[in-house]
Amino acid sequence: MIMTLNVKPAEECRYDAVSLGEVMLRLDPGDGRIRTTRQFQVWEGGGEYNVTRGLRRVFGLRGAVVTALADNEVGRLVEDFILTGGVDTSLIRWAEFDGIGREVRNGLNFTERGFGVRGAVGCSDRGLTAASQLKPGDIDWQHIFGELGVRWLHTGGIFAALSESTAEVTLEAVKAAQQHGTIVSYDLNYRPSLWKSIGGHAKAQEVNKEIARYVDVMIGNEEDFTASLGFEVEGVDENLTELEASAFHKMIETAVQTYPNFQAVGTTMRGVHSASINDWGAVAWSRDEGFVESRQRERMEIFDRVGGGDSFASGLIYGLMTGEPLQLCVDLGAAHGALAMSTPGDTSMATEAEVRKLAGGGSARVQR
Numbered sequence: 001m002i003m004t005l006n007v008k009p010a011e012e013c014r015y016d017a018v019s020l021g022e023v024m025l026r027l028d029p030g031d032g033r034i035r036t037t038r039q040f041q042v043w044e045g046g047g048e049y050n051v052t053r054g055l056r057r058v059f060g061l062r063g064a065v066v067t068a069l070a071d072n073e074v075g076r077l078v079e080d081f082i083l084t085g086g087v088d089t090s091l092i093r094w095a096e097f098d099g100i101g102r103e104v105r106n107g108l109n110f111t112e113r114g115f116g117v118r119g120a121v122g123c124s125d126r127g128l129t130a131a132s133q134l135k136p137g138d139i140d141w142q143h144i145f146g147e148l149g150v151r152w153l154h155t156g157g158i159f160a161a162l163s164e165s166t167a168e169v170t171l172e173a174v175k176a177a178q179q180h181g182t183i184v185s186y187d188l189n190y191r192p193s194l195w196k197s198i199g200g201h202a203k204a205q206e207v208n209k210e211i212a213r214y215v216d217v218m219i220g221n222e223e224d225f226t227a228s229l230g231f232e233v234e235g236v237d238e239n240l241t242e243l244e245a246s247a248f249h250k251m252i253e254t255a256v257q258t259y260p261n262f263q264a265v266g267t268t269m270r271g272v273h274s275a276s277i278n279d280w281g282a283v284a285w286s287r288d289e290g291f292v293e294s295r296q297r298e299r300m301e302i303f304d305r306v307g308g309g310d311s312f313a314s315g316l317i318y319g320l321m322t323g324e325p326l327q328l329c330v331d332l333g334a335a336h337g338a339l340a341m342s343t344p345g346d347t348s349m350a351t352e353a354e355v356r357k358l359a360g361g362g363s364a365r366v367q368r
Contacts, residue, residue, distance in 0.1 A: 021048025
């Protein structure tokens with residue numbers, strides 16, 4: 001049996017996928033460290049945006065991002081990156097810049113990759129950003145979902161945690177999407193540092209439990225489900241085994257009993273041996289097909305782990321949107337995440353052919 005989601009026909013919608021979330025400028029010191037580097041390479045990135053960017057650039061779907069940027073040179077640089085990724089920028093809300101940044105700014109994300117025993121390090125500078133100041137009523141959801149038409153909305157717990165008002169905007173968006181028949185996916189993406197100033201762990205659960213009522217496809221790892229929705233995962237540590245994978249099944253079973261609106265759930269399983277050696281796999285569930293597990297990649301080499309979960313999400317969503325069997329959906333997601341972590345930056349540099357080859361068991365032999 002193949003899972004069937006009631007996805008709107010493509011010809012009725014301008015967009016296959018729209019993401020709601022902040023897009024930051026990532027400053028990458030390459031092989032060096034943030035604290036000692038004298039140069040950075042820059043990329044764009046954002047937990048929600050990365051998913052639609054992957055759907056557009058890797059899988060060829062039509063995508064747009066709903067976000068806000070301060071209208072200055074940094075904001076326009078971020079826009080240029082988004083355009084390069086093929087994502088429509090017409091839904092971006094531009095905030096007037098005061099020349100200094102006292103009132104509105106663009107987010108910066110300094111991230112070093114880590115290697116061996118030295119873990120990856122992130123240092124965000126995202127206070128007073130335009131996206132964090134979005135509030136209910138700022139976005140015309142009737143126009144986006146009702147007039148333009150959207151087949152799939154993706155958002156997540158990072159955007160919801162930026163401020164009290166972005167949590168409200170997220171809830172406004174998922175409700176509007178549901179009213180217009182747009183499929184909603186949500187990546188829990190729990191970040192304690194973001195929730196700290198707006199109510200902490202208790203607020204994170206309050207917000208995410210309410211949003212979850214309007215989600216069709218829920219995505220996250222074991223920490224996300226535990227911290228954001230309160231579902232405990234017993235027997236899982238940093239080195240996953242087949243027996244421990246069964247704990248994910250129990251967690252998902254609890255989640256879908258609590259939220260009967262969930263049509264599918266996807267969760268990554270990562271075992272960390274070092275910053276550059278990880279075990280990598282995923283589990284997915286749907287009401288039509290039950291549980292499936294991806295091909296498990298033990299001791300996989302990591303170049304840059306940031307964005308691996310987002311690329312898993314885009315591969316999984318692509319499979320679900322195009323009506324593939326759930327086994328192929330989770331294999332596409334896990335393969336895409338693995339490939340994204342083999343290159344620098346938050347966003348994927350893979351091709352659909354590479355993703356499908358790896359999902360089918362292809363090797364890393366040289367291509368000539």
